[in-house]
Amino acid sequence: MSHDHVPTDYARLNGWDRPYDVYVRPDAPQYSGAIVSFCKLPLVESREALAARKPDVVIAGAPLDDGVSYRPGARFGPRAIRQASYNFGGHSLQLGVQPFEVLDVVDAGDANVVPAALERGHAMIFRKVLEIAATGAVPIILGGDHSITWPSASAVAQAHAPKSIGIVHFDAHADTANDDWGVLSGHGAPMRRLIESGAVDGRNFVQIGLRGYWPPPHIFAWMREHGLRWHLMREIEDRGAEAVVDDAINEALEGPDAIYLSIDIDVLDPGMAPGTGTPEPGGMLTRELLRAIRRVVGRVELAGMDVVEVSPPYDHAEITAAAAHRCVLEAISALAVKKRDGQSVRFEPAVHVEVPVVGARVHNEAG
Ligand SMILES: [Mn+2]
Helix, strand or coil, X not given: CCCCCCCCCHHHHHCCCCCCCCCCCCCCCCCCCCCCCHHHCCECCCHHHHHHHCCCEEEEEECCXXXXXXXXXXXXXXXXXXXXXXXXXXXXXXXXXXXXHHCXXXXXXXXXXXXXXXXXXXXXXXXXHHHHHHCCCEEEXXXXXXXXXXXXXXXXXXXXXXXXXXXXXXXXXXXXXXXXXXXXXXXXXXXXXXXXXXXCCHHHEEEEEECCCCCCHHHHHHHHHCCCEEEEHHXXXXXXXXXXXXXXXXXXXXXCCEEEEEEEHHHECCCCCCCECCCCCCCECHHHHHHHHXXXXXXXXXEEEEEECECHHHXXXXXXXXXXXXXXXXXXXXXXXXXXXXXXXXXXXXXXXXCCCCCCCCCCCCX
């Protein structure tokens, strides 16, 4: 028979019963907690809650990579971008603003995308972004491959109609092909779909950072014919990023009422953004891109934004995901400066925006 003894109180023995501060979400460290939202912002997924809250900026994910022509993996981008930070982005040293003190920013979760259903995915991304834009908030979409810009920018264009939007597009590639091996909705063609459908006028399209060995001359001829303007990486080498970006901003301001900013992370040099689907050596520096985003957002009326082509399986040490995370944070900080200085960053849709209902009837036709 064992004899009774008083159990040891390990909490008391080891000092684990001390009255430590209790941290609650969202104050707990960035790496803890079961819910991964951008900068631990409130997660507001339902369209009703979004419409009632009317935030300034809404982050949403588009985890789709069925449109890629080479390396896949960008479906993992939204989650990787959300978690690629060691702090909450509370104070921008670049702009001297505390963005989340000034702006109401929420994370609306991801568009309801399933694998192996490209058309369905684009439909769901369109509806998700339209739900956000219909509230008057600025949508910031985390890709996903670049094909998501077709539905995303179309939704922003629809919410802003009859006002027009233009696109400032950072990318190693023009993404203006007619098709990828006969497929019209792949990531080589979204910019042509936007122009052909009338969502964006070719003359309101400005591209920065093109380089490498694609597209072929006949595609540039199509671009010239439709009034697109572009700045090759070679021009940045000659004149510096600052001068080229300033020219691009001036071009972007000639015409459209507001700007959709599309950042393909492969505009960066693969040494600074290895985790991407179609890496092209000889790109921009991360600090040049972050500065460019601050300047663009500071000067134009931002209608929406996406950051695409982050492919975490090809990333190393979260280099690419962290760069993409900061692209978003720089844009938010630049918007915060505007609001702090008395300018509204929200817009009021001029006409009622009808969002197709997303419900159980939307099936994956393939399965
Ligand atoms: Mn692209």
